[in-house]
Amino acid sequence: MTTDTAAADTETPDSSPTAPEAWELGRRDLLRIGAAAGAAIAGLGAIEIVRDPKPSAQVGKGATAATAIPSMCQMCTTACGIIGHVAHGRLLRITGNPEDPNNQGSTCGKGVAGTSVLYDPFRMLYPLKRVGERGSGKWKRITWEQAYTEIADRLREIRERGRPEEFAFQQGRNRSTDIVARFLNAYGTPSQFNHRALCSANRRAAIATTIGESDWDLGDFENSQYVLNFGSNWAEAHQGHIPVAIRMMRARRRGAKLVTFETRMSNTAALSDEWFCVKPGTDGLIALAMANVICREGLWDKTWFDTWSNYSAGKFAEHVAQYTPERAERESGVPAEDITRIAREFAAAAPRCTTICNRGSQSHRNGYYNDRSITALNALVGNMGKKGGWCWHPQSAWDEDFLPEPGPVPDKPIRKSIIAEAKDWPLANAFEGKKMKVAEVIYLWIQQRRQKVSALMTYNADTAWSFPEGKLVRSVLADEELIPFHVCIDVMYSETSHLADIILPWTTYLERWDIDARPPQGLIDYVGLRQPVVPPRGQSKDIREIFPELGRRIGGGMEEYFPWKTTEEYLEEYFKPIPGGFAHMKAHGVWMDPTKKPFYEPHLRRLTPEELDGSHEDPETGIIYKGTDEKTGKPAAIGIRIHGIARRGFLTPSRKAEIHSSFIVGKGKELGRNVEPLPVYEPIPSHQHDFPDDHLIMTSYKINVHNGHRTMQSKWLQEISHTNPALLNSATAKKLGIGSGDWIEVVSFRPIDPAVPGGDGSQVGTLRTRVRLTEGVHPIVIAIAHNAGRSVGGAYATSGQDTADNPGYGKTADADLDRLWWKGAISVPQNDLMPIYPDPVVGGQAYHDTVVRIRKV
Structure with a gap:
C-alpha cells in the first residue's frame, strides 16, 4: 500500500500521552482470564477476576490513578457492559460493569483486548481516496471536507434523479441502529442490508413462526434443571456469550444437566455432561425422535399442549410417529437408546428444562425446519414461558415505546429494491419488523445485474473477506461498471476497504456514543449507553457525526431530520424519560426499570375490562378482536378466550403457540413453493x-x-x-x-x-x-x-x-x-x-x- 500525504495535515498518528504500563496491564489481564488456553472458562473465569466496585470512580493511587468510565463493549455482538480505566487520557484496561444486568460485571478475552484495537498501529485514522486502480492499494490522504463533498455530491445526484434505491448500504454488526435507519430512510433507499442471513435467520424465523412476538429465545438457564444443546457454542461464540455462560454455569453448579449435540468437540461440548458427535444437519431429526418418545410414552404435558398449541397433542403424536429413535440413529449416529433415555430425562425435568440452539442446528440447508423441530420439543413438555424453561422477551433491545426516538423521524422508503426484498425466499421478509435480508446473494445479484447500483456504502461489514464465495464478492467490488462508487466506513484496513474509492476512518467503540442493549437474559429489558472513554484518535469519526453532516450536505429535505448540533444534545433528548436522564446513563452506563418483573408466561395475562370494552369475539376460535390493524386493515386481535377467561395469548395469528402454521404455507404459495406447516426433517x-x-x-x-x-x-x-x-x-x-x-x-x-x-x-x-x-x-x-x-x-x-x-x-x-x-x-x-x-x-x-x-x- 502506498500513500500520498502531501494534501493532508501533519498531525501525528496518535498524539495521546504515552503510558507504557497500559499495554502490560491489559495483556496481563487477558492472560489471567485464561484466554490463551482457548477454553470456555476464559469468559467464566472473568466472573471472579474482572470486577470493579463502582463506575465513574477514581481507582488506584498516585501516578497510576485512573478514572473508571462505564460503556459497552463491541468486540462481539453480545454488547457487554464494561468499565474503561483511564489515566492521563489513555485507556489502561477494561473490566466488566457490575451494574449491567446481562453480563453482571464479567467480560471475556475479546473484551479485555479492546485496548489493543484502540491503539492498533494499523488503524485507519484519516480519510483516504483511491489514486490507483481499485484494489491497487494506492491512496492519498484527503480532508474530511473533501470526503464529505465528494460523497454528498454523488449521493445527491442519485437521489435527485429519482433513483434512491441505487444507493446500496451494507452493514455488519450495527449497534447504532437509530442513526443508520434515520439516515437511510431520510435518503429514501430501501437497499439496506444486514448480515442476518449469515448469522441467525433460520433460527429467528422458526421462533417467530411459533410464538409471533419475538424471534429470539431466552432459555431461563439459571433456573433450569436440564438443558438440551443443539449446536450452540455458548461458551465461546454465542450471541449471548457471557450473559448465557454465567447463568448456565450457575445452573450447572446447582446440578443442572447439560447434553450437547455437535459435530465437533467445542469447549461447550467439553463442559457438558454428555456430548454426542452428530452428522451435520440432523439435529432436527434427533429432536423429532425425542418428540416421538415423549408422545409414545405419554411423557408430555398434554393439557398444556392441547390448551396452548394450535395443534392437538394426538395429531402431533401421529405426525412424529415416523421419526423413530432408530431412524434418527441411522442418519445422525446418535444411539437410539440414548435418544430415548434423554427424551425421558428432559420430560421428567419439565417445566424446568429448556433447549438452546444456534448455528450448529440452523446454519444448514434444512436449518429452518431443524429449529422448528427443536422449538416444538419445548411446547410438548409445557415449559414455554415458565421459570427454568424456554422463555423469550418481546424487546430484543430496549423498550422503544418508553424511549422513543426524538423527532422528526423519517418514514420508511416507498421505493422498492429487488436485491433487498429477497422474494425468492418465502419467509425472508415475512414477519413484520423482522427483516431477514438474504445478504449472501447480494453480490451475485449485482453481478447478474438484477438491480443497478450507482453507489455502495459498506459499514463495519468486511464482506470481501467474511461472505461466502469471497472471490465473487471481491470481483464485484473491483468492477467499476457494477459498482461505480464505493465508500467504506471502518476502523481497520481490510479486504473490503482495499476495494473502496473512499475510506472513512471510523472510531472504535471506545471512542463513540451509542444507545445499546441485547436480549435480556434476566427477562427484564434494559438500556445501555456506549460512551467514549477516550477522545477519538487521529481524525476518526463516528457515524453519529458523519451521517448528520452528509444529510445536511445532500439536502433536499434530509437536513430536517438532523436538527441537533451534537450527539450529546441528541442523547440528552433521548434519555429524558429515564430518572436522572443522560447524566444517570453517563454515570452508570445502564438503566433498568425497577418496577418490571421477569417476562414469564405472558400469554396467561388476563385482559382488563378496559381492554375488553368494545371488543368482539369469534365464537369458533375464541379470538378476541378490537379495532382495526393499521397495516392490514383487518380486525386487530387482542387476545383469546381460554376456559372462559379472556387472556392475552401468544401474538400469532391463532393467539396460540403455532406448531402447525397456515401462515407460512400461505407465504410459500405466494411464490409457488411448498412450505411444510409442521416441523419436519428434510435430509440435505x-x-x-x-x-x-x-x-x-x-x-x-x-x-x-x-x-x-x-x-x-x-x-x-x-x-x-x-x-x-x-x-x-x-x-x-x-x-x-x-x-x-x-x-x-x-x-x-x-x-x-x-x-x-x-x-x-x-x-x-x-x-x-x-x-x-x-x-x-x-x-x-x-x-x-x-x-x-x-x-x-x-x-x-x-x-x-x-x-x-x-x-x-x-x-x-x-x-x-x-x-x-x-x-x-x-x-x-x-x-x-x-x-x-x-x-x-x-x-x-x-x-x-x-x-x-x-x-x-
Whole structure:
C-alpha cells in the first residue's frame, strides 16, 4: 500500500500521552482470564477476576490513578457492559460493569483486548481516496471536507434523479441502529442490508413462526434443571456469550444437566455432561425422535399442549410417529437408546428444562425446519414461558415505546429494491419488523445485474473477506461498471476497504456514543449507553457525526431530520424519560426499570375490562378482536378466550403457540413453493450420497478469542490464536494416508440442488492448509475455524504477510513488530471455499453443508 500525504495535515498518528504500563496491564489481564488456553472458562473465569466496585470512580493511587468510565463493549455482538480505566487520557484496561444486568460485571478475552484495537498501529485514522486502480492499494490522504463533498455530491445526484434505491448500504454488526435507519430512510433507499442471513435467520424465523412476538429465545438457564444443546457454542461464540455462560454455569453448579449435540468437540461440548458427535444437519431429526418418545410414552404435558398449541397433542403424536429413535440413529449416529433415555430425562425435568440452539442446528440447508423441530420439543413438555424453561422477551433491545426516538423521524422508503426484498425466499421478509435480508446473494445479484447500483456504502461489514464465495464478492467490488462508487466506513484496513474509492476512518467503540442493549437474559429489558472513554484518535469519526453532516450536505429535505448540533444534545433528548436522564446513563452506563418483573408466561395475562370494552369475539376460535390493524386493515386481535377467561395469548395469528402454521404455507404459495406447516426433517440433498473416502462435509466454527472481522487486527488476540488448521478425524486421516501436520489441498463444490442459486455441483474454490488430527470431530467432517486468513490489514492481522506501511498515515512505528513470533503462521480464508447456499425457506446461509474433496500434497 502506498500513500500520498502531501494534501493532508501533519498531525501525528496518535498524539495521546504515552503510558507504557497500559499495554502490560491489559495483556496481563487477558492472560489471567485464561484466554490463551482457548477454553470456555476464559469468559467464566472473568466472573471472579474482572470486577470493579463502582463506575465513574477514581481507582488506584498516585501516578497510576485512573478514572473508571462505564460503556459497552463491541468486540462481539453480545454488547457487554464494561468499565474503561483511564489515566492521563489513555485507556489502561477494561473490566466488566457490575451494574449491567446481562453480563453482571464479567467480560471475556475479546473484551479485555479492546485496548489493543484502540491503539492498533494499523488503524485507519484519516480519510483516504483511491489514486490507483481499485484494489491497487494506492491512496492519498484527503480532508474530511473533501470526503464529505465528494460523497454528498454523488449521493445527491442519485437521489435527485429519482433513483434512491441505487444507493446500496451494507452493514455488519450495527449497534447504532437509530442513526443508520434515520439516515437511510431520510435518503429514501430501501437497499439496506444486514448480515442476518449469515448469522441467525433460520433460527429467528422458526421462533417467530411459533410464538409471533419475538424471534429470539431466552432459555431461563439459571433456573433450569436440564438443558438440551443443539449446536450452540455458548461458551465461546454465542450471541449471548457471557450473559448465557454465567447463568448456565450457575445452573450447572446447582446440578443442572447439560447434553450437547455437535459435530465437533467445542469447549461447550467439553463442559457438558454428555456430548454426542452428530452428522451435520440432523439435529432436527434427533429432536423429532425425542418428540416421538415423549408422545409414545405419554411423557408430555398434554393439557398444556392441547390448551396452548394450535395443534392437538394426538395429531402431533401421529405426525412424529415416523421419526423413530432408530431412524434418527441411522442418519445422525446418535444411539437410539440414548435418544430415548434423554427424551425421558428432559420430560421428567419439565417445566424446568429448556433447549438452546444456534448455528450448529440452523446454519444448514434444512436449518429452518431443524429449529422448528427443536422449538416444538419445548411446547410438548409445557415449559414455554415458565421459570427454568424456554422463555423469550418481546424487546430484543430496549423498550422503544418508553424511549422513543426524538423527532422528526423519517418514514420508511416507498421505493422498492429487488436485491433487498429477497422474494425468492418465502419467509425472508415475512414477519413484520423482522427483516431477514438474504445478504449472501447480494453480490451475485449485482453481478447478474438484477438491480443497478450507482453507489455502495459498506459499514463495519468486511464482506470481501467474511461472505461466502469471497472471490465473487471481491470481483464485484473491483468492477467499476457494477459498482461505480464505493465508500467504506471502518476502523481497520481490510479486504473490503482495499476495494473502496473512499475510506472513512471510523472510531472504535471506545471512542463513540451509542444507545445499546441485547436480549435480556434476566427477562427484564434494559438500556445501555456506549460512551467514549477516550477522545477519538487521529481524525476518526463516528457515524453519529458523519451521517448528520452528509444529510445536511445532500439536502433536499434530509437536513430536517438532523436538527441537533451534537450527539450529546441528541442523547440528552433521548434519555429524558429515564430518572436522572443522560447524566444517570453517563454515570452508570445502564438503566433498568425497577418496577418490571421477569417476562414469564405472558400469554396467561388476563385482559382488563378496559381492554375488553368494545371488543368482539369469534365464537369458533375464541379470538378476541378490537379495532382495526393499521397495516392490514383487518380486525386487530387482542387476545383469546381460554376456559372462559379472556387472556392475552401468544401474538400469532391463532393467539396460540403455532406448531402447525397456515401462515407460512400461505407465504410459500405466494411464490409457488411448498412450505411444510409442521416441523419436519428434510435430509440435505448433497449429503445423501455414498461419498468417496476423500469427500467430506466442511463445517465452520468460531473460537473464544475471535469474532467476525474485528478481532484479527488485535495483536493480543492474534498472539493467542493466529492459525486455523483443518481438524480431521484420526480414523479418516488414516484411510487417506494423512498425518498430523501434513499439507492438504481442499477443493469445494456447490451443492447439486436446484432449490439454491448455482446448485449445479460446480467447483467453488481451492486452498492449501495443514491438518490437525483429533478424535473430537465427526469422521465425515473437516472443520476449519472461520476467524483467520487475512491478506491485508497489517502485520498482526496477516501473521506478517502484509508488511506495507499504514495507508492512513505512512510509516508504522510499533516496537512490538519485532516480537511478532508467529510470522508466517498458516491461516486460510475459509469463506473463499463456501458456496452461496441459502436455506430455501428463509435464506439463512448453510455454513455447515459444503462438500469438499481433500488430498495430501
